[in-house]
Amino acid sequence: MDEIDRRLLALLQKDGRRASADLAKVIGLSVSATNERVRKLLDSGAVRAIEAIVEPASVGFGVTAFVFVDLDYAFSEEKFVLAASSFKEVLELHHVTGSHSYMLKVRERTNADLNGFIVSSLKRLQGVRSTETLIALETVKETMVLPL
Structure with a gap:
């Protein structure tokens, strides 16, 4: 896990619904590269799930x-x-x-x-x-x- 993955995790923790294009823009990668990193974080178990938090x-x-x-x-x-x-x-x-x-x-x-x-x-x-x-x-x- 590198610094880009950590930044991506921090962004996803704040808003798991954030658009891929927005994530890509913030971390400085293409949309496809960003999506691939998110998929790898999910597959590795670093991200358990992206879900709604109900009050x-x-x-x-x-x-x-x-x-x-x-x-x-x-x-x-x-x-x-x-x-x-x-x-x-x-x-x-x-x-x-x-x-x-x-x-x-x-x-x-x-x-x-x-x-x-x-x-x-x-x-x-x-x-x-x-x-x-x-x-x-x-x-x-x-x-x-x-x-x-």
Whole structure:
């Protein structure tokens, strides 16, 4: 990955819908060369996807929670990861250091929905010993943009 790729990544992070001609003009390459670089960034996995970022509250998802999960390691950690990853409510799943095993970022419409998900789905997974939930009162900053 060279400096041109880094500049291209920075531009795509700010606006993934930016026209190829505009990207090419800014980075100083032809449109075809720019498109080829974007394709290579996608194929290599450097760019996971180019997609719309939906404002959760505008579509009714008013609750953001971080759920810490403690596992009983007598059970399969891989099965937990596979099952937890499959829940549509789970936006992020992180293996963490400290006193907990995993941290999940969960979005739900209401606190009742969040409670239902935790009680009926998450806590029923084999190996889940306990959970601790923190509800975000306000999201001040949320980004996927890396400081390239």
